[in-house]
Amino acid sequence: MKLSKAWLVAARDFKIFKHQKNMLYGLVIFPVIISIIPSAILNYAVNRDPPLPAAGIPPILDAFSIFLIIGSAFVPLGIAGYTIVGEKVEKSLEPLLAGPLTDGEILLGKTISAVLPALIAMYTGGVIFMVGTDAVSYPSLNYYYFPNWTIAVILFLGMPAATIMSVEFGVIVSSRVNDVRSATNFGALMFFPFLIIYILGQTKLITLDTETMAKISVILLVIDVVLFFISTALFKREEILTKWK
Amino acid sequence: MIEIDNLSKKFGDLTAVDSISMNINEGEVFGFLGPNGAGKTTTVRMLCTLISKTSGNARISGYNIGDKDDSLKIRKIIGLVPDNVGLSEHLSAYDNLEFFARVHDLSKTERKERIQYFLEMLGLWDKRNVSVGTFSKGMKQKLAIARALIHDPQVLFLDEPTANLDPEAAKTVRDFILDLKKQKKTIFLNTHNLDEAQRICDRIGILNTKLVSIGTPKDLEDAVRVRKTVIELEQVTDSVLKSVQKLSLPNLDVEGNTITFDTIDSGSKNWPIVEAIVHAGGHVNIVKVVGSTLEDVYLKLVGENQ
């Protein structure tokens, strides 16, 4: 397997993405929402009368942080839908499969083309989130809440793991659906486990601390490995041409 | 160049390709003819290592299609234009070619030269930066062939390249294939257009799950050569009809004012028949003997193997 070949496949997708306005909007809107809205809410909370006490700020920031993982699971779905189902609609997979690329190179290329833009968008969102909330909360806390270990675990374990999970899920869904919209709709199912984690956190059944985040990340990584085997089994020339109807 | 040996493909219980054997020589344009569902696409996909074979074997340039390492080598030396062109609609003509040139490891200067060569030849150079989605079907088909040729493959597989094209676009694509033929490219052409096969191909194989027949267009015609005598009359009256029916002619067919039957003894026994018609009061306008066409051969062979 040559990385350079996989990169070619990804680079071609990036060129195609430039023309997919809807997808680009999705790439921008979600990170903007999850980075700007928390700062705005926090800004309201610390400036109202009576203001939110300093001790109340960290739990809110931790709760917001988990949205970075949720976003990481969401954003690549749209891209994975375009990169694989879109290609299926155009029937452009067959010449690609007839070229001197291995199944692994094509799958890796497709994975990169969905993971990379999603992570860049979400990291940008993450940085804006940290800077924005730090700026708003500093006067009350007298220290910068971010960066901290919890967010480090989220940024470097949780977000990539969630992104990869989402893309692999996208590959599996793509093998069964024929239009970009249903691929994305199917992917929305992924929202539920994260919603449950969020609710558990809010109801104090779990605390969203560094340890919990690390555990969640490890679970995500395990799911990644399982999905990896399923998606590579499905992403074979024969399967694609004869069963991906 | 291509050696096929008892190659079969089954999809579950359905046999799509049944034990075909044939060889295609270097520099040959081979036409693979057959009705819908005959297994043409399935055969090409097996040869291009896109789907696995069920049994038998095939080799391209000595590489085995069933072998994993050989598969990659085969894909380096072939070009495929699938039945649905499969271009990236959102990419420009140039980028479509550029991508495949890169996939095939062409150097930067080679890429530039070859892309320009093809786009100029196809009259698409001015549109090189336009999204392929805006192209006509004929332009797309030509571009897809250029894409398949970008790395100068040893064998080019074309799956029904003129289907769904209007006559003019079909002609430009056909002319392009004829150009390639002059350059001695080995071409495997799937088609159900007999006329096209006859005009372009050196040899034709007729497929209907099994390989029904194979040979030059002329071989095939000769193999089932039936010449027909056609007699056109002013009018086929009852008495004329009775008189010809009495002669018990092979495959007699009366349609409107025309009587047709299989020619006996190369036409040297036509005169007694004409005489009988005249005797019965018929006014004969034209008597002619016509040869069988490839279409007759095709329909006959496919019909026999239904």
Ligand SMILES: Nc1ncnc2c1ncn2[C@@H]1O[C@H](COP(=O)(O)OP(=O)(O)OP(=O)(O)O)[C@@H](O)[C@H]1O
């Ligand atoms: N993936 C598949 N699964 C099951 N059956 C298939 C599959 N692909 C093809 N077939 C069957 O195999 C047979 C041969 O199909 P194929 O597409 O090779 O025919 P063809 O000669 O290319 O026909 P056409 O002229 O319509 O393109 C058909 O009966 C078809 O239904």
Ligand SMILES: [Mg+2]
């Ligand atoms: Mg076909």
